[in-house]
Amino acid sequence: MGLKLIHLPETVYDRGKTATNRAEAKAVIKEVFDHYHKYGNTKSLGVGTFNVRQQQAILEELELQLKLNPSMEKYFKGNQGEHFFVKNLETIQGDERDVIMVSVGYGFDAEGRLSHNFGPVNQDGGERRLNVLLTRAREKCLIFSNFRGKDLHLNSTAPFGLRALKEFLEYADDKILSHQEQFPNTADDAFEGAVYEFLTEHGYEIHRRVGCAGFRVDLAVVDPEYPGRYLLGISCDGPMYQTSRVARDRDRLRQQILKGLGWNLHRLWATDWYRNRVEVQKRLLATIEELLQEERADEVIPPVEVETVLTEEVSSDLAEEIDSQLEEGVPETDSLSPTNEITDLNPVESEKSVTTSDQQDEEKPTSSSADFPELEEVLELQKETSTPENEDTSEGGLSEYMVCEDTGVPVSGEFHNQPVGDIARAAMKVVEVEGPIHYDELVKRIRTFWGLSRAGRRVKSVMKEAITLGVMDGQIIQKGEFLYYKDAPVVVRRRTGNPPAKMDLISPEEIAGAVRIILESQYATQKDELIKEVSRLFGAKVTRGPAINRIKGVIEDMIQKGEIEERPDGMVDFIREEMIQN
Incomplete structure (x- = not known):
């Protein structure tokens, strides 16, 4: 138990706008859930914040996570003796819990600046408010902050409350006065x-x-x-x-x-x-x-x-x-x-990190590089630099499209009667395995898990709400019709059946990756030939009008962005340094 600083340097204080740290609020609620998973109701818990806005941000994150995890709602009912609370330093006086989590909220902003404005702590008597907030715990106190005490550079005229905060954070961090x-x-x-x-x-x-x-x-x-x-x-x-x-x-x-x-x-x-x-x-x-x-x-x-x-x-x-x-x-x-x-x-x-070898044991050879022998070296390079450790790859180095087989969510009852949080977690798992994935393809995958042959009005409504929850949670990123998993690299994958190699179901980023693979192996290529080879790389046997237009649009977008160029002779290639020098 005792005192601990949980340093969150990757989070950002939204100074001048919402005056909150949303990522810190998310980390607090995650720790709250971990607490109840570990202790249940045997140790009471409360959360304190430095201002009202951070308090509201934590309550909103709690509401979101309860929708995603409805089984946790039993711990947040107000009929318990010492029930869970989220309060700010102005309203927390008189409340004690076995464990208190404190969200500072203030801290480094997006530009890396640390303001010395900590709300009520800067005012007269701020040290007393701080003392009340930090002494609510009987056994354990966790402090969440995106900065350390040593990051606060104060002079002798700084408010006493601010100087007390600095020393407290330093002690919470290293246990040395x-x-x-x-x-x-x-x-x-x-x-x-x-x-x-x-x-x-x-x-x-x-x-x-x-x-x-x-x-x-x-x-x-x-x-x-x-x-x-x-x-x-x-x-x-x-x-x-x-x-x-x-x-x-x-x-x-x-x-x-x-x-x-x-x-x-x-x-x-x-x-x-x-x-x-x-x-x-x-x-x-x-x-x-x-x-x-x-x-x-x-x-x-x-x-x-x-x-x-x-x-x-x-x-x-x-x-x-x-x-x-x-x-x-x-x-x-x-x-x-x-x-x-x-x-x-x-x-x-x-x-x-522990790597998973189960998927790698199931690798199957493919003829992806057999069509283009000169691609083998480039594909192997892509495998080493872009493919996650647990990505299933073919012998030629090009990743096979992996379909999510298990979302980890129990499938039972009518789909539209399921807690939307469960559907959201299933959607996030599919996006994690298959992302980037087309919106319609995700809906198809989820309804298939529930044995539905089509997605009616109610199914689409539930899916829309579930995907919205995933986006709000930050695990899913939506760009137009495609859904991406947070921080996951975009890897070019070969489609050999399910799903089919339909260009309108493949994200622009993945098509652009295929263009780079072809140009890295063949250098300058005629645009029409480049389009065909990109299509074949994804596993398509025939390239028709819609697919041609789709790939052509991505190539033209890459030209506009300066990633590649189209020469006067109609050849497409990277803008290579040796040509610039000449």
């Missing part, structure tokens, strides 16, 4: 010094100010039998206590968290120490002796290495180790645990 020694030596500090000297004189090893931020333990007694752990934490009413602004922070919350981490705590008051020192000292020693008499786990823990200054290299390694522990389920707040130790840390290795 920017200033290791936050409090100067004062008269109040002498009280802690006196207790420290008293205990060391009695033979105990004492560490001062263990942990971080507002949950630092003033004095920690090292267990003499197990030097790698602390026997007792001592809280004084010195600087650490006085800097807590409200009684709740001083006592209930701080003590609750520290005890939850396994600390045995003992409170010392300065007035008691100076007025009745002997009695206070006796009680302190008696408490330590009682703890020493208790049975403890018989294990050897390496000694704690105390370092007053952490280098940037160690800080970086520590952050990576914390991320590694989170993935393995280790509590994130180990830095405050009484069994804390500093060891040599190794960076976490990046996850390696």
Whole structure:
């Protein structure tokens, strides 16, 4: 549990327009769903935002994802004790949940600029609003942001709320406070010094100010039998206590968290120490002796290495180790645990992508390059540079068109009675496998899964709504009559039956790719011959009027864009550098 910054550098804050970060909102809802998949209703959850507009963006994304995943609706009903909520920092006061996710929303815009305008946080009392927002979690707090604390470059005149936000984000990111020694030596500090000297004189090893931020333990007694752990934490009413602004922070919350981490705590008051020192000292020693008499786990823990200054290299390694522990389920707040130790840390290795070999095992030879022996080298190059690892390819290197066989969505009941979210997920799967795909071909594929021979009015209406959801979700991109899967490369594919090699069902980008393949292998080619060879490359045996016009239109569009040229002799070719130089 604990505190974690989820850095989303690929997201963009829409400054000056919607004042939201839609991609960040999407990431938040994805994490919300992951939370309920993992914990169900056993851990309550809430989301907080820095402004009303980001709150609305998250609610809209939630509505969309619930349509796509209707089975999740049971977790968002308001009839539960501590139900799910999405609130902004002006309305979240008084609400607590086991887990809180905070969406900053503000951040780098499309031009890479980071404005210092963070709404209410910049105003007078902004630090109090920020404190309320960031202390709603009992066990875990996740911060979503497209920038890090170190990206905020502030001067001494910056609002206190903004400076507090910067330091908080830095701590959430690397668990290291920017200033290791936050409090100067004062008269109040002498009280802690006196207790420290008293205990060391009695033979105990004492560490001062263990942990971080507002949950630092003033004095920690090292267990003499197990030097790698602390026997007792001592809280004084010195600087650490006085800097807590409200009684709740001083006592209930701080003590609750520290005890939850396994600390045995003992409170010392300065007035008691100076007025009745002997009695206070006796009680302190008696408490330590009682703890020493208790049975403890018989294990050897390496000694704690105390370092007053952490280098940037160690800080970086520590952050990576914390991320590694989170993935393995280790509590994130180990830095405050009484069994804390500093060891040599190794960076976490990046996850390696797992390639699927099932489809590659099913590869079948084709005669695509047999018609054009000179294409083999070019097609092989395309295979290496453009084809995804899990793309099924022929021996000649040209990809065979793969039809989606399984959408992962159960097929049952009447099509028009299905949750539109299920239809949308099926459509997104088809586009992922077959994209770019013609709109009508997608409708045909989906209705075929439900055993329908034709698409009537109701089927078309459901499909339109489902595809719209997919586009809103960002997984599908629609360009005219064709649907593309997000970030997927366009690969030239050979059609040998289903679907047929009909040019009007093939996207302009895929036809353009075929034109490039022909020209890369044959150099300059007569336009009519180029059209025929492009058609044959897709698997068509005959090239007629509509197909000719379709390919011709793509070639002319490529000429207009300056990708290729048509010479005076009617030959079509790339605009090659050697010709420009001549």
